[in-house]
Amino acid sequence: MNFLSPYAFWLAVTLPIVVVFYLLKRRRKVQVVASSMLWRKFLAETQASTPFQKLRHHWLLIFQLLMLALAILAMARPYFSGNVSEGGLLVVIMDTSASMQSTDVPPTRMDAAIKKAGKLIDTLSDTDQMMILAAGRQTRVLQSATSEKNKLQRALKSIEASDTSTYLLDAFKLARTLVDGQELAEIHLFSDGAASDLNKFDPTDLNINYHPIGTRSDNVGIVSLDVRPNPDDETTRAIFAGVVNYSTSRADLIVELQWNDQTIEARPLELEPGSTDSQVFIAPQSENGIFSLKLNRDDDLAADNQASVVSLLPKPARILLVTRGNRFLEKALNSISNIELAAVDQLTDAPPDVDLVVLDKITPLAWPTVNTLAMHVTHTNWIESANTVESPVIVDWKAAHPLLRFVQLDDVQIAETLEVKTPNWAMSVVESTRTPLILAGEKEGQRMVWAGFDTLQSTWPLRISFPIFIANAVEWLNPTTSQASMVNVRTGDAMIATLEETDPKPVMLLPDGQKTSVITNPGSRQVIFADTLRQGIYRLQNGSTEVVFASNLIDASESDNGPREELNLGGYNQVTRTGQKRADLEIWRWLVLAALIVLMLEWWYYHKRTA
Known part of the structure; x- marks a missing residue:
C-alpha cells in the first residue's frame, strides 16, 4: 500500500x-x-x-x-x-457527429458517451496519461496529454454533438501520430460506428478499443434534396427528395414542403422498414427563395427530419466560343437550353459581358477573367506544359464529380495530349497513365475546366458522352449555377460569398437567431465562413445586401443511426466492442x-x- x-x-x-x-x-x-x-x-x-x-x-x-x-x-x-514499470498513453476519440444526438440512450448518445468515457478517466493510474480528441468536421484536441483527472473531466463535459457527418479518419491519423513510439499506448473510440471514411485506414500495430454507443435504429431521414428547372413549365421548379426508413417497423408520416416558411403542400407517406421513397414536387417560383422539406415524425434523430435549399431563378448563360471551326463543339453547345451563344475566331481583348468563355485550341492574347472551358491550350498563370504524350490511355475518371455525371469514357481513344502536372488550384478528373487529361478547379474566384487534348483528334465527339460532358461543364461553369452550389452546403463545409459592397463589418445571422461578426481580409470582397456545424439557414448581412445560405446534413450513413458492434476498417481489419478497462483505485x-x-x-x- x-x-x-x-x-x-x-x-x-x-x-x-x-x-x-x-x-x-x-x-x-x-x-x-x-x-x-x-x-x-x-x-x-x-x-x-x-x-x-x-x-x-x-x-x-x-x-x-x-x-x-x-x-x-x-x-x-x-x-x-500494480507491477507497472511505466505509464501508458490513452488517446480518447469522441465522435461528435449528428447521429450522436440520437435519443435511444437518454438523454442522448453523446451524454452516454461522455459518461462512459468519464468512467475510463476514473480508472487512470498515477503513471497513465490521457488525451481527448473531438472528431468532427475538423479534429480538435480538447485536452493535451495529462494525468490530472479534473482537467480531463472538464474537457469531456465541454463536448457537444454537431449536425455534421461522421469524420473519424483524420482523428485516427492524428491518434496514430500521437501514440507513435509509445509502447503502452491505447486508442479508445466512443462512437455509434456510423463512419464511412475508414476504408483506407490501416490499424496495424495499433491497440484500438471501440466503445459502441446506442441500442437501436428508429429513424426516418431525408437523404437527398435538389431543385431543378421544370422542363415543362419555366415558371415552376421541380423539387426532388429522397426519404429512407431506417427503423425496424413501418413508418407513417407527413412530408411537408414549404416556400419561404409557408407550407405549400403536405403529403402522407408510408414507408416499410428499410425502404426508400422518392418524392417529386412541382412548385411555382417567381423570385429567389428557400424551399424547405420537413418530416412530421418523432424518431430518435431529429437532425435529418428537415432540409432546405436556396433556389435561385435561372438566367440564360451567355457563352463566348473562341474557335476556328469545330461543329461538334458548336452543336453540343447549341443543344443546351437557356443559353446565349456567340462565336469568334480570336480573342484579342478582355472578353465582353459574358458568363463564360470556351477556348478551342486558341490561346488568347488577353486571358479571360470569367469562368473558362479551355481545350488544348495553355496559359503560364494556370497550366505549365512542355511535352506531348502520344496515344494516352484513359485509366480513371471521377464519376462523382459534377462534370462527369452520366459520362462514360471507357470507349474513348485520344491521339495525343499535353503532359502537365496537376496544379494546386485544380484536381484531375480524368487520368491517363502518364498525365492528367482533364483538370477542374477554382483560382481566385474563377472556375476553370482544362482538357489537354484536341477533341477533333479523338473519338470522343462521336460518343454520346461528349455532349453530356459539355452540358455538365456549362452548368458547372455558369455563375448562376456555381452560385447556387455555393449557397447550398453540407454542415461543416465553408460558405463562400463575394460581397457587392465593402462594408468593413459584415454580420452572419445564425440559424438560432444569434449574430456573429465575419472576419474579412482588407481589400478583399470574398468572405469565407466555416462555422456551419448547425443545419439551417444562415444570412450574411452586408450593408444593405443579404446573401442567404442553406446548410444541411443530408447523409445516408448518418441517418442510418443503428449502432455498429464492429468498426469496419476497410480491407485491413475489424475492431469489435471493448469492455471497460479494470484498474486499482484509491480506497x-x-x-x-x-x-x-x-x-x-x-x-x-x-x-x-x-x-
Whole structure:
C-alpha cells in the first residue's frame, strides 16, 4: 500500500489528545443525596477520569480513537499499485457527429458517451496519461496529454454533438501520430460506428478499443434534396427528395414542403422498414427563395427530419466560343437550353459581358477573367506544359464529380495530349497513365475546366458522352449555377460569398437567431465562413445586401443511426466492442465510509448505555 498524501499522518498527534481528555478529572458539583446505592454502577467511570490513573476498558474511547484513525488514514489517500514499470498513453476519440444526438440512450448518445468515457478517466493510474480528441468536421484536441483527472473531466463535459457527418479518419491519423513510439499506448473510440471514411485506414500495430454507443435504429431521414428547372413549365421548379426508413417497423408520416416558411403542400407517406421513397414536387417560383422539406415524425434523430435549399431563378448563360471551326463543339453547345451563344475566331481583348468563355485550341492574347472551358491550350498563370504524350490511355475518371455525371469514357481513344502536372488550384478528373487529361478547379474566384487534348483528334465527339460532358461543364461553369452550389452546403463545409459592397463589418445571422461578426481580409470582397456545424439557414448581412445560405446534413450513413458492434476498417481489419478497462483505485472513500459507520456505532452505544 502506498499513500498520495503521507503528510496527513502528522494529524496522528491528535490521538493522544483524545486520551488526555479521558484522563483529566472532570469537575463535578457536590450534591447531598439520601443514598449512594443507585450510583455505584457509575463508580468505575468516575475513578477512570482521575488524573494519571491507569486507563480502563472504555468502548466510547475505543470508538472515538478508531474513527479518528480512519479519518487520518483516508486523508493520507492510500492506494494499491500494480507491477507497472511505466505509464501508458490513452488517446480518447469522441465522435461528435449528428447521429450522436440520437435519443435511444437518454438523454442522448453523446451524454452516454461522455459518461462512459468519464468512467475510463476514473480508472487512470498515477503513471497513465490521457488525451481527448473531438472528431468532427475538423479534429480538435480538447485536452493535451495529462494525468490530472479534473482537467480531463472538464474537457469531456465541454463536448457537444454537431449536425455534421461522421469524420473519424483524420482523428485516427492524428491518434496514430500521437501514440507513435509509445509502447503502452491505447486508442479508445466512443462512437455509434456510423463512419464511412475508414476504408483506407490501416490499424496495424495499433491497440484500438471501440466503445459502441446506442441500442437501436428508429429513424426516418431525408437523404437527398435538389431543385431543378421544370422542363415543362419555366415558371415552376421541380423539387426532388429522397426519404429512407431506417427503423425496424413501418413508418407513417407527413412530408411537408414549404416556400419561404409557408407550407405549400403536405403529403402522407408510408414507408416499410428499410425502404426508400422518392418524392417529386412541382412548385411555382417567381423570385429567389428557400424551399424547405420537413418530416412530421418523432424518431430518435431529429437532425435529418428537415432540409432546405436556396433556389435561385435561372438566367440564360451567355457563352463566348473562341474557335476556328469545330461543329461538334458548336452543336453540343447549341443543344443546351437557356443559353446565349456567340462565336469568334480570336480573342484579342478582355472578353465582353459574358458568363463564360470556351477556348478551342486558341490561346488568347488577353486571358479571360470569367469562368473558362479551355481545350488544348495553355496559359503560364494556370497550366505549365512542355511535352506531348502520344496515344494516352484513359485509366480513371471521377464519376462523382459534377462534370462527369452520366459520362462514360471507357470507349474513348485520344491521339495525343499535353503532359502537365496537376496544379494546386485544380484536381484531375480524368487520368491517363502518364498525365492528367482533364483538370477542374477554382483560382481566385474563377472556375476553370482544362482538357489537354484536341477533341477533333479523338473519338470522343462521336460518343454520346461528349455532349453530356459539355452540358455538365456549362452548368458547372455558369455563375448562376456555381452560385447556387455555393449557397447550398453540407454542415461543416465553408460558405463562400463575394460581397457587392465593402462594408468593413459584415454580420452572419445564425440559424438560432444569434449574430456573429465575419472576419474579412482588407481589400478583399470574398468572405469565407466555416462555422456551419448547425443545419439551417444562415444570412450574411452586408450593408444593405443579404446573401442567404442553406446548410444541411443530408447523409445516408448518418441517418442510418443503428449502432455498429464492429468498426469496419476497410480491407485491413475489424475492431469489435471493448469492455471497460479494470484498474486499482484509491480506497480513501471506503475509509471515510468506515469512519462514518464507527461514528454511528458510537452514537448508538452511548444512547444505549444512557437509556
